[in-house]
Amino acid sequence: MGDYVIEADRLTKWYDGNVGCRDISLKVPRGVVFGFLGPNGAGKSTFVRTLLGLIRPTSGTGSILGQPIPSVFSRDKVGYLPELFRYPDWMTGKQLLKLHADLCGVSRAGRTKIIHNLLERVGLHQRGDEKIRGYSKGMQQRIGLACALLGDPEVLFLDEPTSALDPIGRKEVRELVSTLQDEGKTVFLNSHLLSEVESVCNHVAIIDKGRLVVQGDWRKLSAVKTEVEVTISGVTDRFWEASQGLVLNREQLDQWEGKSSWRVTLSDDQQIPALVSELTAHKLEVYQVTPKKQNLEDIFMYWITRKENVSDVDHR
């Protein structure tokens, strides 16, 4: 089996002439948490459902765990939490898990313990005997997560796993995802919550209007110039003129008691020492030099709002 757990080659799905996802090629290495991102309607769920064999691709190919899709073998080792799910609400949480255990062939021996552990894992251990109709949305999402984990899958597809959860629940699911990764599982995570994706994923793919825009380690996808906040005193126009080659742009943020703070744009972070040297060479008093850290949201917005779509494929 290759190093890639999920592979797609130009996977395409059209719905009656409307694009669902188009020409998406990607490779997900084993053991990573892979963030699959895109605005509403970008084609994330379509891509996942196509990979899972729930809908037929119009063209292109894919494989999970080395098995071409759709494959019964790979489904056996895959857990899936769909975005829109509805469970029989007359069942209790435990009954639902027993039903799913039957469906995915979990052996009867040890089943009670497995279900008990799963309920504990998703924070529902005291609510397993209650009917699902009495569950809150967040509890329904937790029981869905437990269903996805039944059968101890090697690969998990989680479509918006925290959309109904409160901040505590989100933190718990983040921790659960990290634990799953520690156990060697591969997690394919669709989410709009970029701050969450940022904290659990290194690898991401961003799609828009059905097409892949970019993929790779999100910290390396930054194509935005470096921004630095500086607080100085004694700055003159002469200084800015002298540093034209270095400072690509500047914006004054504040001014008080002879000091001023600026947001300065440099071509990259290698230029920060040069900026500091330039400031001191001009005998300016430097109170603060703080590079602005880019978060996943900055990077997402950059790639989604830029004019031309360029694929930067990085499978490391």
Ligand SMILES: Nc1ncnc2c1ncn2[C@@H]1O[C@H](COP(=O)(O)OP(=O)(O)OP(=O)(O)O)[C@@H](O)[C@H]1O
């Ligand atoms: N069953 C369907 N029939 C027709 N069009 C569909 C169907 N499912 C999705 N689409 C269309 O395909 C496109 C991609 O939808 P999809 O649900 O895959 O996007 P998404 O990125 O998962 O969106 P969201 O973040 O809002 O869940 C949208 O234009 C959507 O309207």
